[in-house]
Amino acid sequence: MTIETVSETRSHGGTQGVYTHQSSATGTLMTFSVFVPDHVPGEKLPVLLYLSGLTCTHANVTEKGEFRSPCAAHKVIFVAPDTSPRGDDVPDDEGYDFGKGAGFYVNATQAPWSANFHMRSYIEDEMPQVLADNFAMADMDLLGITGHSMGGHGALTIALRNPARYRSVSAFSPIVSPLNCPWGEKALAGYLGPDRAAWREYDACALIDDGARLPDLLVDQGLADNFLEGQLKTHLLAEAVDRAGMEATIRMQPGYDHSYYFISTFMADHVAWHAERLSA
C-alpha cells in the first residue's frame, strides 16, 4: 500500500509527517500523520495510535496534542488517523456528531453509510498494514492505542475486541457507553440500524460485561468537562471494570474540560505509560 507525502517537518528531535493514501477500507483518500523520533538505521520503535474525537481530523492532535516531546524522549512513533472518510462523494449529515468527522470507528451496515464508513476496518486492519509497508522503523508487534472522546471510545472498543494486538490501552475523556448516551444512540442507530444487540461490540462497557478483558487501562477525565454527565458517563466504565474485576486507573481531574488544553496536559503521562508497556 503506497502513500503520498504531504509534508515532513523536523520537530522535537524527530520528523512530523502528514501523508495520504487511497484506502480500500473506506474507498476514499485518507490523510494521517506520523511522528517518527530520530533513531539509528535498523532500529525498531513502538507505535502509539491516537484516535481523534468528533469533528477532528489528523490535524487537531498533530498541532495541539504536545505529544512530540514525550514521544521523542521515549522513542515512540505517534500515528494520528482521520475520524471518517472525506470527499464530495461521501454522504454526510447536518449534525457535527454523525457522518463526516464522526465515523465512530464502526463498520456501518446501513445505507448510505455502509459504502464508506468502515473506520473499524480502517483502524484495525488497514492502518497497521500501511504503517508496516511504509515505515520500516515501526515495530508493529509493539502497538499501543489511545484516543479522545469518540476516539477514546474507538481505542477502548478496538482494544477490547483485539486484546492480543495492543500492548497498552488508554483514553482521554472517552465515550464509554454509546448504548447509553445521545451521541452513541444517534451514531449507532444510523450506522448499524435499530437492533441494539448489534451495537454491543461498539460499546466498551457492554464488551466488558460480555467478557472482554484488558490487562490494564489508563483513563483521564476532566471534572469540568461539559459532556461528562450527558454523554461520557465515566462512572459506567468504573462500574463495568469493577464488576469484571479488571485493572483500570481512572483519574478524574478537577477543573479540566474536554479540550486540547486538557489532553495536552496529560499527554506526557499517557505516552510514558504506553512506553513502559511497549518496551520490548
Place this chain on the structure above:
Amino acid sequence: MTIETVSETRSHGGTQGVYTHQSSATGTLMTFSVFVPDHVPGEKLPVLLYLSGLTCTHANVTEKGEFRSPCAAHKVIFVAPDTSPRGDDVPDDEGYDFGKGAGFYVNATQAPWSANFHMRSYIEDEMPQVLADNFAMADMDLLGITGHSMGGHGALTIALRNPARYRSVSAFSPIVSPLNCPWGEKALAGYLGPDRAAWREYDACALIDDGARLPDLLVDQGLADNFLEGQLKTHLLAEAVDRAGMEATIRMQPGYDHSYYFISTFMADHVAWHAERLSA
C-alpha cells in the same frame, strides 16, 4: 484599565485565559492571552512576554507554542498579545506582510497607519499597565521578552531600547535587520516614511551599532527556514554582537524550519533560560 474575560481554561496546572480590552495605544479592541501557573495567594510570579510573527494573533502560540508545561514547572506567567490593531475601521494592505497582522512593533508616523498602528507603545507601555492592573500575581519588576520572526524583531528592538526594563531577552528566528530585508523595507517605509535614519530604532543590528547593549541574549534559528537567507539574515546579528563585544548565544538548528514545529521544540529551553534570569 479594565479587561473582559473571553475564556479561562484549566491547563497544565494553571489557567490559560484569553482577554480583550479597549486599547488607548491603538484605539481599538485588543485581544491577548495570559497563562498563570497555580500559585499560593500573595505569591508573585515573573512574566514572559511573547510577541508573535506576521499573520499571527494571540491564538497561534497559545494553541501551538507548548509553553504551558515549562511555564508551570518554572512558575512563569506567559503573555501573548496580538500583532496589530484589528477591526473594520483599521486600515489594511493587500499583503500579508503589512497592515493587519503585521504591526512590526513600531509607532507609525505615516497616514493612514499613524491613527492605530502604535504597537511599540502598546507593548512597551500599555500591556505592562494592563497586566499590573488586572493580574495581582504578576511581578512586573521581573519581566522577560521573547518573540518569533517579526515578533523576534519586536522583542530584540524593544529590549535594546529599554535594557533596564527586561531582565531576559530571547528570540526565535527573528528578523534581525529590517533595514536590510524586503519585509522590513516595506513595513518601515510604509509606517515610518522614506527617511531610513528614522528606521534605526526599529532595527536590532542598527541599535547595537548605535550603542545599545543587553547583558545577554538567546536566539534559535532553523537552518531549513525558507526565510533565513532572504529576510532573517541571522549572520547580521552575529556580526553586530561580535562588533559590540556583546554576550549572545545564537544557535543555528539543523533541519528546523520557520513554523511552530520549530518554536515548540525549543520553547522549553527558552522558558528555562528566562526563568533562570527572572528568579528574584
